[in-house]
Amino acid sequence: MATTDKLFAGSIPEIYDRLLVPLIFESCASDLADRVAGAGPETILEIAAGTGALTRALAARLPDARIMATDLNQPMLDRAAERQPPGQIEWKQADALALPFEDESFDAVACQFGAMFFPDKVQGYSEARRVLKRGGRYLFNVWDRISANEFADVVTEALVAVFPHDPPRFMARTPHGYHDIARIRRELEAAGFVDIAVEAVDGVSKAASPRIPAIAICQGTPLRNEIEARDATRLEEATERAAEAVARRFGNGAVEGRIRALVIAARR
Numbered sequence: 001m002a003t004t005d006k007l008f009a010g011s012i013p014e015i016y017d018r019l020l021v022p023l024i025f026e027s028c029a030s031d032l033a034d035r036v037a038g039a040g041p042e043t044i045l046e047i048a049a050g051t052g053a054l055t056r057a058l059a060a061r062l063p064d065a066r067i068m069a070t071d072l073n074q075p076m077l078d079r080a081a082e083r084q085p086p087g088q089i090e091w092k093q094a095d096a097l098a099l100p101f102e103d104e105s106f107d108a109v110a111c112q113f114g115a116m117f118f119p120d121k122v123q124g125y126s127e128a129r130r131v132l133k134r135g136g137r138y139l140f141n142v143w144d145r146i147s148a149n150e151f152a153d154v155v156t157e158a159l160v161a162v163f164p165h166d167p168p169r170f171m172a173r174t175p176h177g178y179h180d181i182a183r184i185r186r187e188l189e190a191a192g193f194v195d196i197a198v199e200a201v202d203g204v205s206k207a208a209s210p211r212i213p214a215i216a217i218c219q220g221t222p223l224r225n226e227i228e229a230r231d232a233t234r235l236e237e238a239t240e241r242a243a244e245a246v247a248r249r250f251g252n253g254a255v256e257g258r259i260r261a262l263v264i265a266a267r268r
């Protein structure tokens, strides 16, 4: 993983939250929140909460639960806190690999599309298990391979023409780089989890125009860091090439692309 892959700061949190969350994160948050709520937890730790897509879905389903929402990048949590009134949720900057909580503190731990960013997966899972109460559940999701997630795939391929000698591969490398189910199971088991279940969940992401997924992915994710590291003056050109590729594949009006996530449940 490149060092800039974990950097969600600058203009990224606002664009991520405004464009990418409605495009691909809200429907998955609804699915994951239903699964977390099914266990009726009173205390929940959320890891890699970002701008709070899952946090809001959890709060809506579990109004009496206490939610501790954490993320490595404070600017993501600042954006989340702007959208959600204080009260039920506490926002706290924390690295998933070194959680600042006592052992056995939470009934459930949830993480939406964060595990792919853990530089050491077993360490990240071990920390989740350490802070879970005995019998507590860890519920999280990861994206399936990039070919099953069409906007990310088309945008990534479009950027090869913009930077042919060194194409930016953030989307393939990190968000869509951790989908080997056998590996996920092995790493959870190495951290001590039991009763591991993995389910593929298919969806469709919709946008009013091809430019929306292009801006969301090129400018609202750490792909932006990678493009700017190559040539900061070419961000708009790269976004436009991506939008043209989305339009060629899905049409010039409203667009729809397939998405697929893997949803994982495990027990301490």
Ligand SMILES: C[S@@+](CC[C@H](N)C(=O)[O-])C[C@H]1O[C@@H](n2cnc3c(N)ncnc32)[C@H](O)[C@@H]1O
Pocket (backbone or CB within 6 Å): 006, 008, 021, 025, 029, 047, 048, 049, 050, 051, 052, 053, 054, 070, 071, 072, 073, 076, 094, 095, 096, 097, 111, 112, 113, 114, 117, 118, 119
């Ligand atoms: C794709 S975003 C998902 C955010 C949010 N869960 C959502 O559904 O919109 C990945 C998040 O992982 C966070 N992250 C990256 N590395 C992390 C780490 N080591 N510990 C905690 N969070 C991390 C990033 O700051 C970012 O907010």
